[in-house]
Amino acid sequence: MNTLLEVNKVVKQYGNYVALNEVSLSVPQGSIYGLLGPNGAGKTSLIRIINQITMPDSGQIILDGEKLQPKHVQYIGYLPEERGLYQSMKVGEQCLYLAQMKGLSKAEAKKQLEYWFDRLGIQGWWNKKIQELSKGMAQKIQFVVCVLHKPKLLIFDEPFSGFDPVNANVIKDEILALRDEGATIIFSTHRMESVEELCDHIALIHKSNKLIEGKLEDVKRQHKTNSFEVGVLTDNVEGLMFDITQKFTVNPAHFKSLNKELKLEIQIGNSLPNELLHLLTQRGQVTHFVEKIPSVNDIFIQTVTK
Amino acid sequence: MSIISLIIKREFFAKVRNKSFIVMTFLSPLLFVGIAVFVGYLSSMEADVKRVAIHDETGLFVNEFMAQNTEDNAYKYFDFSQIDNQFLKDSITNNGYEGILVIPKTTDVTELENKIEFISNASPSISFIENAQDIIAKKLTKINLENAHLDTLAIKKAQASVNINIAKTSGEQGLKGLNEAKIAIGGAFGYLIMMFIIIYGNMVMRSVIEEKTNRIVEIIISSVKPFQLMIGKIIGTSLAGILQFTIWVIIGLSLLFAASVFFGVNVGPAASLPPTIMENTPTEFAGTAQLFIKELWNLPIASILIGFVVYFIGGYFLYSSFYAAIGAAVDNQTDSQQFLLPVIMPLMLSVYVGFFSVVNDPNSTIAVTFSMIPLTSPIVMLMRIPFGVPLWQIAVSIALLFGTFLLVVWFAAKIYRVGILMYGKKPSWKELYRWLKY
Numbered sequence: 001m002n003t004l005l006e007v008n009k010v011v012k013q014y015g016n017y018v019a020l021n022e023v024s025l026s027v028p029q030g031s032i033y034g035l036l037g038p039n040g041a042g043k044t045s046l047i048r049i050i051n052q053i054t055m056p057d058s059g060q061i062i063l064d065g066e067k068l069q070p071k072h073v074q075y076i077g078y079l080p081e082e083r084g085l086y087q088s089m090k091v092g093e094q095c096l097y098l099a100q101m102k103g104l105s106k107a108e109a110k111k112q113l114e115y116w117f118d119r120l121g122i123q124g125w126w127n128k129k130i131q132e133l134s135k136g137m138a139q140k141i142q143f144v145v146c147v148l149h150k151p152k153l154l155i156f157d158e159p160f161s162g163f164d165p166v167n168a169n170v171i172k173d174e175i176l177a178l179r180d181e182g183a184t185i186i187f188s189t190h191r192m193e194s195v196e197e198l199c200d201h202i203a204l205i206h207k208s209n210k211l212i213e214g215k216l217e218d219v220k221r222q223h224k225t226n227s228f229e230v231g232v233l234t235d236n237v238e239g240l241m242f243d244i245t246q247k248f249t250v251n252p253a254h255f256k257s258l259n260k261e262l263k264l265e266i267q268i269g270n271s272l273p274n275e276l277l278h279l280l281t282q283r284g285q286v287t288h289f290v291e292k293i294p295s296v297n298d299i300f301i302q303t304v305t306k
Numbered sequence: 307m308s309i310i311s312l313i314i315k316r317e318f319f320a321k322v323r324n325k326s327f328i329v330m331t332f333l334s335p336l337l338f339v340g341i342a343v344f345v346g347y348l349s350s351m352e353a354d355v356k357r358v359a360i361h362d363e364t365g366l367f368v369n370e371f372m373a374q375n376t377e378d379n380a381y382k383y384f385d386f387s388q389i390d391n392q393f394l395k396d397s398i399t400n401n402g403y404e405g406i407l408v409i410p411k412t413t414d415v416t417e418l419e420n421k422i423e424f425i426s427n428a429s430p431s432i433s434f435i436e437n438a439q440d441i442i443a444k445k446l447t448k449i450n451l452e453n454a455h456l457d458t459l460a461i462k463k464a465q466a467s468v469n470i471n472i473a474k475t476s477g478e479q480g481l482k483g484l485n486e487a488k489i490a491i492g493g494a495f496g497y498l499i500m501m502f503i504i505i506y507g508n509m510v511m512r513s514v515i516e517e518k519t520n521r522i523v524e525i526i527i528s529s530v531k532p533f534q535l536m537i538g539k540i541i542g543t544s545l546a547g548i549l550q551f552t553i554w555v556i557i558g559l560s561l562l563f564a565a566s567v568f569f570g571v572n573v574g575p576a577a578s579l580p581p582t583i584m585e586n587t588p589t590e591f592a593g594t595a596q597l598f599i600k601e602l603w604n605l606p607i608a609s610i611l612i613g614f615v616v617y618f619i620g621g622y623f624l625y626s627s628f629y630a631a632i633g634a635a636v637d638n639q640t641d642s643q644q645f646l647l648p649v650i651m652p653l654m655l656s657v658y659v660g661f662f663s664v665v666n667d668p669n670s671t672i673a674v675t676f677s678m679i680p681l682t683s684p685i686v687m688l689m690r691i692p693f694g695v696p697l698w699q700i701a702v703s704i705a706l707l708f709g710t711f712l713l714v715v716w717f718a719a720k721i722y723r724v725g726i727l728m729y730g731k732k733p734s735w736k737e738l739y740r741w742l743k744y
Contacts, residue, residue: 015740048727052528053524053527053727054727070531073528076528078524078525078528080521080524080525080528082524084520084523084524084525085520085522086517086522088320089320097316098525098526098529100312101309101526101529102529
């Protein structure tokens with residue numbers, strides 16, 4: 001897979017404060033790339049550098065094989081976390097203005113706007129002022145402005161905040177559709193369930209440093225602890241427990257089931273899962289046997305609190 | 307269409323379509339003319355004639371006062387010398403008289419100097435007292451001269467009055483009243499620039515704050531450079547300002563004209579002519595007026611107008627950059643006060659220097675120095691231009707102004723660039739300095 005965006009040892013300092021410390025990332029073409037990190041980690045600093053709002057102190061950024069330069073603003077669509085539009089300007093006029101700033105001609109901008117307004121079912125809003133719209137409605141407009149010029153790279157900072165579940169779903173479908181049409185998406189958020197659902201790559205930034213980067217499955221694989229959740233129906237609980245604790249580390253587990261079985265979380269270390277399974281089947285009826293894969297949330301908390 | 311012209315267009319229309327802009331544009335001239343007409347009406351109204359009783363026991367002065375009773379005089383004097391002083395004091399103020407002037411009987415008239423009293427309920431106006439003193443002093447002097455057996459006629463004849471005529475080395479005749487016209491023209495243009503800078507500089511600042519508080523600025527500067535946004539904003543706002551001023555001038559002049567025709571109120575230029583000219587005899591007056599108008603045409607009108615445009619552009623841009631940087635540094639208008647003071651100060655200073663120093667001597671060291679300093683030159687130099695300024699001084703002053711403008715824009719853009727992305731804290735001067743180094 002080709003790399004669309006390459007961030008190479010980028011350093012950014014504000015006075016004595018280091019916001020980014022030699023951060024390197026590579027965002028594959030056509031991926032949905034989750035940029036994760038606690039508040040103040042340096043995500044926004046990095047996003048602003050990619051948008052050429054600020055310049056890095058050192059390091060370089062390669063977009064589509066070229067060093068980042070002013071003409072690239074046309075290839076990027078940016079939805080900042082802090083949303084805002086001119087309150088007293090009309091929706092249509094405002095969208096045209098912002099689209100022209102991204103290099104679209106007025107006619108092309110109008111054509112694209114009609115397409116998107118139609119697609120999102122907001123045709124009637126053209127002559128409304130932003131201050132007449134609800135927050136969620138204004139967010140929709142902002143989303144349209146962000147994708148209007150068909151950018152190769154889309155940067156969404158908390159795209160779902162402010163949307164009700166129905167509209168959040170609409171936006172999620174649009175993001176997936178854009179990816180299918182070939183756009184690459186950088187997705188910065190705190191909402192781990194949406195990362196889990198959408199992202200195929202993630203990077204985690206903490207205290208100005210990149211700590212984790214890679215394909216979601218690879219990251220999960222690296223972070224798994226070789227634990228299994230098991231449920232066993234048995235008459236001889238003590239015997240079973242004795243056998244297992246001889247070989248493995250055991251903790252009580254909590255999962256929902258219909259039976260009143262013994263629920264355990266067992267770390268098998270370097271042993272094979274079959275060894276555990278064999279042991280269990282000897283002592284009782286196995287009703288539940290699942291490898292515990294860490295969620296992005298677990299990885300996040302584990303890494304950040306380490 | 308280039309990005310800057312796109313921004314200029316948006317800023318211009320955002321200002322012009324604003325309701326308060328439209329209201330102010332059409333209401334201000336009405337207010338202004340309303341006030342002018344009201345003042346004109348008040349001053350053209352017949353003032354109430356004030357009645358003053360004269361109780362002159364010497365009998366020497368009463369006729370001098372009675373001679374003042376013409377129709378134009380705001381005071382009318384009544385001779386009550388025969389009526390008892392005490393009775394007068396008790397009754398006269400109750401009967402609609404302003405007060406009593408009591409001139410007591412003395413053995414020697416020279417003793418009168420400090421013995422005359424004016425008795426009234428309210429404090430009399432200074433001009434009335436001065437006038438009365440003048441009348442009495444003249445009469446007393448005359449009496450003294452006569453007592454010394456001096457020929458008063460001969461003395462009057464011997465008194466000389468001097469009037470220096472002003473001429474230039476080129477041989478043209480000058481007119482003293484013209485200096486007032488030069489002051490008025492220079493002052494008006496200087497004042498106009500100051501007003502424009504304050505009003506529209508504030509507008510630039512408000513517009514920056516608005517973009518910052520509603521957070522659209524982040525989207526915009528992901529497409530354009532902050533510098534482009536700042537310059538576009540300054541130019542767009544100035545165009546809206548020029549439009550507003552043009553409308554004001556047109557509406558104001560036509561309303562003023564209509565009002566003066568309708569009310570017959572004297573609000574035209576004749577009202578501001580120096581009073582000395584009005585007092586002259588008609589033929590003399592016509593001659594002076596002709597000379598006056600001729601001299602006005604001889605003023606460096608071209609350099610005044612070109613100077614106005616050049617200094618206006620330079621000054622407005624210089625100050626607007628400050629305003630834009632301040633707007634970027636703060637989150638709301640209340641926080642802007644501490645940074646605005648140093649911006650307003652040089653403006654005030656230049657107007658004061660203009661009215662106190664330039665008027666006194668257009669080529670004094672103070673006037674020349676302040677017409678070179680970029681922050682004050684737009685106003686001070688404009689006030690000097692009608693009096694004639696050497697070309698090299700204008701050249702140096704303009705070069706300094708525009709050089710400083712470039713420097714300030716560079717600094718302002720740096721503060722602007724950092725400031726528009728900083729939320730939630732009120733920066734200190736120290737912090738602004740640090741932003742320059744980011």
